[in-house]
Amino acid sequence: MSIRSRRAAVLPRRNALRFIVLLGLVSLFADMTYEGARSITGPYLAFLGASATVVGLVAGAGELMGYALRLASGYLSDRTGRYWPITIFGYALNLLAVPALALTGRWELAVILIVAERVGKAIRSPARDAMLSHASSQTGLGWGFGLHEAMDQVGAIAGPLILSAVLAYGHGYREAFGILLVPAVLSMSVLLAARYLFPRPQDLDLTPEPPEAKGLPPVFWVYMLAVAFVAAGYADYALIAFHFDKSGAAPTVWIPVLYAIAMATDAVAALALGRAYDRVGLWAMVAATVASAASAPLVFLGDLRLAAAGMALWGLGMGAQESVMRAAVAAMAPRERRGTAFGTMNMIYGFAWFGGSAVLGILYDQTSALWVAVASAALQLASIPVFIRLIKRA
Numbered sequence: 001m002s003i004r005s006r007r008a009a010v011l012p013r014r015n016a017l018r019f020i021v022l023l024g025l026v027s028l029f030a031d032m033t034y035e036g037a038r039s040i041t042g043p044y045l046a047f048l049g050a051s052a053t054v055v056g057l058v059a060g061a062g063e064l065m066g067y068a069l070r071l072a073s074g075y076l077s078d079r080t081g082r083y084w085p086i087t088i089f090g091y092a093l094n095l096l097a098v099p100a101l102a103l104t105g106r107w108e109l110a111v112i113l114i115v116a117e118r119v120g121k122a123i124r125s126p127a128r129d130a131m132l133s134h135a136s137s138q139t140g141l142g143w144g145f146g147l148h149e150a151m152d153q154v155g156a157i158a159g160p161l162i163l164s165a166v167l168a169y170g171h172g173y174r175e176a177f178g179i180l181l182v183p184a185v186l187s188m189s190v191l192l193a194a195r196y197l198f199p200r201p202q203d204l205d206l207t208p209e210p211p212e213a214k215g216l217p218p219v220f221w222v223y224m225l226a227v228a229f230v231a232a233g234y235a236d237y238a239l240i241a242f243h244f245d246k247s248g249a250a251p252t253v254w255i256p257v258l259y260a261i262a263m264a265t266d267a268v269a270a271l272a273l274g275r276a277y278d279r280v281g282l283w284a285m286v287a288a289t290v291a292s293a294a295s296a297p298l299v300f301l302g303d304l305r306l307a308a309a310g311m312a313l314w315g316l317g318m319g320a321q322e323s324v325m326r327a328a329v330a331a332m333a334p335r336e337r338r339g340t341a342f343g344t345m346n347m348i349y350g351f352a353w354f355g356g357s358a359v360l361g362i363l364y365d366q367t368s369a370l371w372v373a374v375a376s377a378a379l380q381l382a383s384i385p386v387f388i389r390l391i392k393r394a
Contacts, residue, residue, distance in 0.1 A: 016138035016204045022194040023132055024151030029187035030095060031152050033180045034117055036159025037098045041114055044173045048107035058111050066118035067350020074126030074343020078336060083127040084195050090124020091191055093117070099181035102174040126343040133330035133338050134205035141327035142284070146274020149322040153267035157260060159183070205335060216341055219390065220332045224348050226386035227325065230289060231349040232356030233296075233379025234317065235372070237262070239361060240299050243369060250304050261308060262315030269319030277324045281394060285324045286387050289380055292317025296376035300369040317380075 045054065077086045097117040104110045136144025159180075166176045198204075237259055244250040250258060269288070276284040291313045298310025326342070333341035356379060363372050 012204060012206075013138045015198070016135040016144075019135040019194065019198050019201060019204065020132065020139065020144050020147055021151075022190060022197070023128065023135075024148045026091070026187050026191045026194065027148060027152040028155035029183040029190065030091065031155030032159035032162070032183040033095050033098050033155075033187065034121070034159075035156040036163045036180055036183075037101065037117070037177060039160035040163055040167070040173060040176060041101075041110075044101070044177075045107050045110060045114075047173060048104070048110055050107035050111075054107065054111070058114055062115045062118035064350060064354050065115065066122040067346055067353075069119060069122035070126050070346035070350075071340075071343040073123045074130070074339040074341070074346075077127035077130060077339035083131050083201070083339065084199070086127040087124045087131070088191060088195065090120050090122070090127070091188060092120070094120030094124060095184040095187055099177055099184055102177035122346075125346060126339045129326060129330075129342040130338040131201040133326075134201045134203075134335075136327070136330065137206045138204055140275070140278035141330050142274035142277030142324060143271075144274070145327045145330075146270040146272075146277075146319075146323035149270035149274075149319060150267040152322070153263055153270070153319075155183070157263050157267075160256070202335065216333060216337055216344070219393065220329070220341060222386060223328060223332060223390060224345065226285075226383040226390070227345060228348055228352040229383035229386070230292075230317075230321065230325075230380055231352035232359075233376045233382075234292070234321075234353060234356065235296060235299070235314075235360055235376050236353070236357050237314075239357065239364065239372075240311075240314075243300055243364070243372075244307065247369065249302065249307050254304065258308060258311045262311040262318065265312045265315030266319040266322070269316040270323040273316075273320045274323040274327065277327050282324075282328060282387050282391050285320055285328070286384055286391075288317055288320030288324065289383055289387070292320070293377040293380040296373040296380075300373040300376075 045058070050058075073086065073090070077083050080086075094117055097113045097120065101110055101113050104113065132144060132148060133141065138144075139147075162179070163176045166179060167173075241255050241259070244255050244258070273284050273288055276287075295310040295313035295317065298306045299314065302310060325345075329341050329345050330338060360372050360376060363375055
């Protein structure tokens with residue numbers, strides 16, 4: 001191969017990596033914004049006079065609406081081909097609703113902005129992931145999504161820590177929300193720069209497009225069954241933290257530290273498992289699912305040391321969901337249907353997670369932590385035969 005040919009082959013990969021890093025920076029600053037806000041929205045609503053029922057309903061409804069709308073958003077992005085406008089609009093709504101919370105004086109207005117933030121995330125996620133999948137075909141789908149998730153988690157860890165420092169220095173909630181305007185503006189600035197530099201991310205895609213590809217293939221729907229099992233069995237951290245506090249397994253001061261352990265593990269695991277997916281395929285998801293299933297008895301039945309180990313495994317599973325799970329969707333879906341595919345996966349994941357969380361919560365109230373651990377692990381492990389079937393078919 002001549003020097004000119006080598007340069008021609010390397011340049012698209014470098015461009016693809018630049019695009020992935022730009023989207024990673026967008027997510028880093030975005031997560032710094034809205035994950036920082038989510039760490040204090042509950043106390044803020046209470047400060048404004050909202051009841052515990054309102055706080056619970058807002059959190060649940062916001063998440064459910066955020067997942068449900070992703071199917072419509074993904075379909076619209078594929079139908080129109082306007083991935084950038086949909087992504088930019090979603091990010092603008094997602095991010096600017098957060099610092100606007102500093103201007104509210106009534107909990108009713110705060111609720112509207114909190115739900116708007118979730119809606120914005122729902123609008124932009126499928127279109128952004130579709131564009132990310134095009135660039136990731138140059139670097140390996142697992143590595144591309146893993147790198148994006150690792151950068152995303154840096155912001156998810158930094159945001160709550162920044163707000164914790166603001167409150168620790170004697171400032172109020174409004175100052176805390178107000179300071180989040182800085183990462184929100186940085187995120188939007190990098191996003192617009194990425195739009196200017198890469199107006200057509202689909203040109204980076206190396207994936208051959210089968211001429212007969214018209215919709216989502218049957219293998220995708222089999223994969224969705226495995227996704228639903230994983231989501232239904234994944235205990236939300238709200239329930240885990242509730243258990244830590246009620247059982248005394250972890251002192252109150254350690255509860256946010258345990259979550260930080262999970263988020264740090266998430267970032268590292270996303271990179272490692274993403275690379276593993278590019279080499280061994282869905283076996284990476286099998287290993288991660290076994291590990292995350294093992295986290296359930298550790299966090300619900302163990303002492304502080306076992307709980308810390310369990311949260312690390314919980315974070316490992318989360319990293320796999322954000323890297324391997326998304327990469328597999330991109331590998332299965334035709335280019336022109338990836339927005340729909342990501343939207344469908346997110347909707348199914350959201351409803352399964354919502355239903356599973358309700359079941360685990362009821363089990364905790366009506367039985368014991370032992371049965372929560374058993375149900376959580378069993379539901380996740382039910383996905384393993386489905387993953388293995390897909391591996392054999394591949």
